[in-house]
Amino acid sequence: MLYGFIAISRRKPTWYQLKHCILRNFGGLPEEIVKPVDIFSRNLAHLMITNAGRTEFDPECSPTGMIQACLQGSSQSESETRYLLLLTENYGALTILQQKIFSMDNAEVVFGSSFPSDQEYTQYYIEFCGERFVDLGLGTHRVKCRVHKDFRLIVVAEKHVVYEKFPIPLINRLEKHFLSMNTMLTEQQIKLTNELTEWVKKFTADKSPRIGYRKTEGKISDAFIGYHADTCSAVIHHICERNKFDEQEIQTRKEQILKEAKSILLWSVAPAFILQNGQGEEMEMYAKKQQHExxxxxxxxxxxxxxxxxxxxxxxxxxxxxxxxxxxxxxxxxxxxxxxxxxxxxxxxxxxxxxxxxxxxxxxxxxxxxxxxxxxxxxxxxxxxxxxxxxxxxxxxxxxxxxxxxxxxxxxxxxxxxxxxxxxxxxxxxxxxxxGDNTTLFAVIKFVLSGLSRAVKFIKHL
Missing domain, CATH: 3.40.50 (Rossmann fold)
Structure with a gap:
């Protein structure tokens, strides 16, 4: 891959070209264990300037840019590409991958079956007379199929499944990258995501008085059913994409986007939690403007x-x-x-x-x-x-x-x-x-809201 950059530019490789090669060959490793870019940077500091600006020959080093380079090739390199293995924390990032990268008509998503009686497919590739062939197997029956040179395969799997269950030879054959919502967002979207995440943490903080020796800390996923690390990112991205907001509009419509994002998240709040921890505005939106009964x-x-x-x-x-x-x-x-x-x-x-x-x-x-x-x-x-x-x-x-x-x-x-x-x-x-199919619980919520409304009117009258 590095030779491919040099063959086109006819110059000494730049740091961005080397970084692109490092990430595409050694990416996907747990950052808490090894950081390949830092290792190469320390050992090559005397040979090249690692803080130099980008040139016209430099490739994109962002996760999106590297994935697109693997799928579509790069104009700055003549090298061949491997198939992709994208490691995720959950399957939430697959949606944004479809929107951003699979906008092409010739992309197909094949989701691994989890139905109990489905048999597993086994496959491996061989080369013969310059052509690639794959054996598709179902049980003992195998069919040999030719693979087009422009064919690209992306394997999306949860990180813990890859580390615990994938065979090492398979992992080594694939180009690996971490995929999360945060890596696919713009700068303004990341800022809004951070603000929304802070609101979620404050909203789920236990506001009840301490009783006994210590207070039990609850999880965010106990309040927001189905919540995961990419939830806030997914909500912000969904709102911006649906309304086709650019970076300038995101900045000017910040409050509007956050209000809509909070409303979307409130749809997934457990009724018992909103009754215990909900504030006036959130409780009113949950019980009066949304339908959970x-x-x-x-x-x-x-x-x-x-x-x-x-x-x-x-x-x-x-x-x-x-x-x-x-x-x-x-x-x-x-x-x-x-x-x-x-x-x-x-x-x-x-x-x-x-x-x-x-x-x-x-x-x-x-x-x-x-x-x-x-x-x-x-x-x-x-x-x-x-x-x-x-x-x-x-x-x-x-x-x-x-x-x-x-x-x-x-x-x-x-x-x-x-x-x-x-x-x-x-x-x-x-x-x-x-x-929640619990009319008694919602009757209590509506009664509390009604009482708060009457109390406010009484105070104003005084």
């Missing part, structure tokens, strides 16, 4: 507020999952027919192929009214990989059917309903809306 109320409000859009939501609850016998009762509140509501349970499927086929049958059904696909999963904290696999299977099937359904004016609403026991809600990660 039951599924029918949430769906009805979404359909009224966004009549031209399809609903696609992941919802968690501490209550029991939805029973098929309750479909008729749900349809009384929604503009849907009973025959157009399909209730599925993830545990009823043994393979991804079975699940995808069922999704396709439901989505491909021709009807004059909208349809609702309700997919449920019990014990969500034990099935996080299965839920992630199902979510991407749904996205893939709906994407394949979107062209065929353009002639029909109806929409397909998809809701993934995840049941979590209260003691395990901090173990679940993912984006969702939280709703």
């Amino acid at each position: 039951n599924l029918a109320e949430y769906l009805c409000t979404r359909l009224k507020e966004e009549p031209y859009d399809s609903i696609c939501a992941q919802i968690t609850t501490n209550s029991r999952i939805f029973a098929a016998s309750e479909v008729e009762e749900l349809c009384e509140f929604l503009p849907l027919r009973k025959e157009n509501v399909t209730v599925l349970t993830l545990q009823q499927f043994h393979t991804e192929q079975q699940f995808s086929r069922k999704i396709k049958l439901c989505a491909d059904r021709q009807t004059s009214v909208d349809s609702l696909l309700l997919i449920q999963c019990e014990s969500g904290e034990q099935n996080t990989e299965l839920i992630a696999c199902a979510r991407y299977s749904i996205q893939r099937e709906l994407k394949l059917l979107v062209d065929n359904r353009r002639q029909f004016p109806t929409k397909i609403h998809v809701v993934i309903l995840i049941q979590l026991p209260g003691i395990a809600q901090g173990l679940f990660t993912g984006h969702q809306v939280y709703w």
